[in-house]
Amino acid sequence: MNKLYTIALAILSVAAFAQDGSPASPYYDGFNFEQTGTALRSALANKITTTHVNELSYTPEVWNALKIVDRDPDFANYVLLLYGYTDNVCPSSPSTDSQHRRRDRDSNGGSPSCEWNREHVFPQSLGNPDLGQVGAGADAHHLRACDVDRNGQRSNKLFTSGSGNSGDSGSGWYPGDEWKGDVARILMYMYLRYDTQCLPTSAVMGGTIASDPNMPLLLLQWNAEDPVTEYEDTRNTYLGNASNTYGQGNRNPFIDNPYLATQIWGGPVAQDRWTTATTADFFSAQLSVYPNPTSNQEITIYSETELEEIQLINLNGQLIQYIQKPEAANDTYTLENLAQGFYILRMTSGEHTATQKIIVN
Numbered sequence: 001m002n003k004l005y006t007i008a009l010a011i012l013s014v015a016a017f018a019q020d021g022s023p024a025s026p027y028y029d030g031f032n033f034e035q036t037g038t039a040l041r042s043a044l045a046n047k048i049t050t051t052h053v054n055e056l057s058y059t060p061e062v063w064n065a066l067k068i069v070d071r072d073p074d075f076a077n078y079v080l081l082l083y084g085y086t087d088n089v090c091p092s093s094p095s096t097d098s099q100h101r102r103r104d105r106d107s108n109g110g111s112p113s114c115e116w117n118r119e120h121v122f123p124q125s126l127g128n129p130d131l132g133q134v135g136a137g138a139d140a141h142h143l144r145a146c147d148v149d150r151n152g153q154r155s156n157k158l159f160t161s162g163s164g165n166s167g168d169s170g171s172g173w174y175p176g177d178e179w180k181g182d183v184a185r186i187l188m189y190m191y192l193r194y195d196t197q198c199l200p201t202s203a204v205m206g207g208t209i210a211s212d213p214n215m216p217l218l219l220l221q222w223n224a225e226d227p228v229t230e231y232e233d234t235r236n237t238y239l240g241n242a243s244n245t246y247g248q249g250n251r252n253p254f255i256d257n258p259y260l261a262t263q264i265w266g267g268p269v270a271q272d273r274w275t276t277a278t279t280a281d282f283f284s285a286q287l288s289v290y291p292n293p294t295s296n297q298e299i300t301i302y303s304e305t306e307l308e309e310i311q312l313i314n315l316n317g318q319l320i321q322y323i324q325k326p327e328a329a330n331d332t333y334t335l336e337n338l339a340q341g342f343y344i345l346r347m348t349s350g351e352h353t354a355t356q357k358i359i360v361n
Helices: 014-018 037-050 058-069 094-099 148-154 180-198 217-225 230-240 259-265
Strands: 075-080 102-104 116-120 143-147 167-169 172-174 212-216 288-290 299-302 309-314 319-324 332-335 341-349 352-360
Touching: 037 180, 037 259, 058 116, 058 143, 058 230, 094 143, 094 148, 116 148, 143 148, 180 212, 180 217, 212 217, 217 259, 299 341, 309 332, 319 332
Parallel strands: none
Antiparallel strands: 075 102, 116 143, 167 172, 288 299, 299 332, 309 319, 309 341, 341 352
16 A cells, blocks of 8 residues: 655754745744744744734724735735635626635625625634634734635634535535645644634544644644645735734744644644755655654654554664554554653665654653
8 A cells, every 4th residue: 555654853954944945034043943842833832922013903904914915916906715716706796706716805895795804714703712803813814805705604613624615514614625724824823823712623623633632633634735825925924024014023834834733743744845854765754753752651653654664762772662564543553651761763664764763751
């Protein structure tokens, strides 16, 4: 069975991560990208919070900001509409205007016919406390232009799995193949920026990852499956510049490099825009082991490809565990009852072998 491998490397090159291909220098200059897991999450949260120096008013500043940052890169007089999927424009087909993916940028308001409004990707009412229209409720990284009807159809439904165009999926809402990566990166940003007020599990259905009970696996999948677009980059760059009229001063790091999510939470390997994984062996670069360090005596290996051998070796070279033809559950392998210490984890499939340093606290 042919699969892809997923494993986050525990030790990164600062130069490779912070400089090579980084689209946001000098924003990240001096940031310590040797961190992984919870340490990296906390450091990024501090970064995007302390650099958020301009808080926009919900009205009129957010309206004006979205007219700029949600502008359609192909049609300057239009904005792109989250969840939209047809290229028709009003008023040519008003009966299906809720399906449109673009709208006249000045047609903002509350009319259900051919107007757009502000979609809270993290629903206001699901925040703890309610997001309101200040702070988290007025963060332009989180607000997107959306058809009025489409916004109402989504309402405060939790995101859930699906395929194709946006719409109801069971009792939840699927954002659509084009938009699911955007949604994932927005919700991960909101989690870091506003912590317990915007827990992803409050807005997303499904199971969570072992290392963080607040992080749905679905968001990591969407982040990996739907790469960053030029449109996301443009809005991120504008909002990240505090000198711009409606710039907040902070960036969404998961747009800058979706692989940061892999470094923090593991799971499916996302697009690495900064060539973070600098190993020569692609096999090694495409695996994910988490949590690392671990404090519950367990390590999880996520792999979409069958592993043939797993070896756990201590720093004295002693073989602590050897598993031949290990059994996977939902594409994950689990090593349990690990004693405190430093180890080398060796994974083999066919002619390929990858090693990972792990720490058990």
